[in-house]
Amino acid sequence: MTDLPAQETSPTFLGMPSFQHAAEAALADTQQRRNLAHATATIRAKRAAAVGEVDGWEDLRLAGAAAKDEALHHLPHYLEQLEAALTARGATVHWARDADEANQVVVDLARAKATDEVVKVKSMATQEIELNEALEAAGIAAWETDLAELIVQLGEDRPSHILVPAIHRNRAEIREIFARRMGAVGRAAPDDLTDEPARLAEAARLHLREKFLRARVAVTGANFAVAETGTLVVVESEGNGRMCLTLPETLITVVGIEKVLPTFADLSTMLQLLPRSSTGERMNPYTSMWTGVTPGDGPQEVHVVLLDNGRSRVLADEAGREALRCIRCSACLNVCPVYERTGGHAYGSVYPGPIGAVLNPLLRGTSSEVDRSLPYASSLCGACFEACPVRIDIPSLLVRLRTQVVDEASGRSAEAASMKAAAWVFGDHRRLEAAQRAATLGGRLLGDRTIRSLPGLGAWTQARDVPTPPTETFRQWWARTHGDDEGDLDDARGQPVVEEQDLGGAGPHTRQEGS
Numbered sequence: 159m160t161d162l163p164a165q166e167t168s169p170t171f172l173g174m175p176s177f178q179h180a181a182e183a184a185l186a187d188t189q190q191r192r193n194l195a196h197a198t199a200t201i202r203a204k205r206a207a208a209v210g211e212v213d214g215w216e217d218l219r220l221a222g223a224a225a226k227d228e229a230l231h232h233l234p235h236y237l238e239q240l241e242a243a244l245t246a247r248g249a250t251v252h253w254a255r256d257a258d259e260a261n262q263v264v265v266d267l268a269r270a271k272a273t274d275e276v277v278k279v280k281s282m283a284t285q286e287i288e289l290n291e292a293l294e295a296a297g298i299a300a301w302e303t304d305l306a307e308l309i310v311q312l313g314e315d316r317p318s319h320i321l322v323p324a325i326h327r328n329r330a331e332i333r334e335i336f337a338r339r340m341g342a343v344g345r346a347a348p349d350d351l352t353d354e355p356a357r358l359a360e361a362a363r364l365h366l367r368e369k370f371l372r373a374r375v376a377v378t379g380a381n382f383a384v385a386e387t388g389t390l391v392v393v394e395s396e397g398n399g400r401m402c403l404t405l406p407e408t409l410i411t412v413v414g415i416e417k418v419l420p421t422f423a424d425l426s427t428m429l430q431l432l433p434r435s436s437t438g439e440r441m442n443p444y445t446s447m448w449t450g451v452t453p454g455d456g457p458q459e460v461h462v463v464l465l466d467n468g469r470s471r472v473l474a475d476e477a478g479r480e481a482l483r484c485i486r487c488s489a490c491l492n493v494c495p496v497y498e499r500t501g502g503h504a505y506g507s508v509y510p511g512p513i514g515a516v517l518n519p520l521l522r523g524t525s526s527e528v529d530r531s532l533p534y535a536s537s538l539c540g541a542c543f544e545a546c547p548v549r550i551d552i553p554s555l556l557v558r559l560r561t562q563v564v565d566e567a568s569g570r571s572a573e574a575a576s577m578k579a580a581a582w583v584f585g586d587h588r589r590l591e592a593a594q595r596a597a598t599l600g601g602r603l604l605g606d607r608t609i610r611s612l613p614g615l616g617a618w619t620q621a622r623d624v625p626t627p628p629t630e631t632f633r634q635w636w637a638r639t640h641g642d643d644e645g646d647l648d649d650a651r652g653q654p655v656v657e658e659q660d661l662g663g664a665g666p667h668t669r670q671e672g673s
Contacts, residue, residue, distance in 0.1 A: 381486070
């Protein structure tokens, strides 16, 4: 791996248990499993219908992957082109190597405007750097305006899905959160609030409207940044993004450097891929684009923070680089059988699901227990690759990361020790026969009882029973039923049975029955 700096794990996720331990607790939450199963099944059906309408869907996927690869393979060039285009149109570009630098830029800009609050558009990049916490530490309130993010923020929770952060909550839980928390931070929910979607949306709209009209600074991410024109793009479904992008005087955009697209034509491809893959729509309801400052219209001060935070490290990894193609559509989450049963919190990051199991170890390295466990958070069924609109081969990357984790353990892991022990046993038939006799003795002692766990096997026995040893091996059965005749046993094992001589003077040859 490269020596470039890894992304630092935030204090929120430090010390989290491995995925396997966290998943065990998540699997016990039956309400969450019902919520996830219902939501992901609905999204999968909508996506399948929307994708099925496109005759050349595979060609679109190839075009999307090619556009992202072109940008990634020439990233310094396109970033400089983007900076020049933005600057020429009145925006100010800031470069941030890590989360601390990015947060400091935003805090300083907000303080310069003498404001104690900002409104936010849903943004994975700002969640990644924990901007809300940094602003709060500076005495500045950050109000999430996306409905699902608002639910998570009011519930003092963490997002569990890239696109639908509150996917683990049902309507009754959301009503309770609104009724309990809205009044403490602004306009309270009505006393007769029900869990009907229309009533919940109305309560959120009224609660947020006063914040939209009051805020002087907005913070947003960007789905894409077009190098050719300096255009930043946000796609959304609720209109809250449009309000944040147009009403405040100052607009601050935090965008990962991998979001760059070379040309405006590439944007056409992405806007066909993203809505269908994420929400199952032909086109999202709101697509906002802005290029610098327009006098007398919209924000009169535009700042763009280009965020690295470990992305250069991933870019330098020739095999792992393709993970940076990700356009955060969350299609891989919605088809993943592992995610559907565990939810997003078990992944220990703002990036959950299959893409999170790849991105987090690449960005943060594999020094922590949770990052070492993530490559194993998959059944490797391949559904994530089939769903990915930019053809990221997630299963292959997961296998490669598993190899890296094993290699870094240098034989010190329980798995490596067990493999060495197995190699020693299989290296001599007398050891194997002794082990078989011991196993059959154990099988007879256990009878019909099931082994729920076995010390030393760790994760292998957390979610599965240990197979009960047989009471008799094949070799013992053969000796009991046919007599202890090694020649007969060799026959059964497919050893040579007919020896032919005098075949053209080539010496003894053999053939097996049936060959």
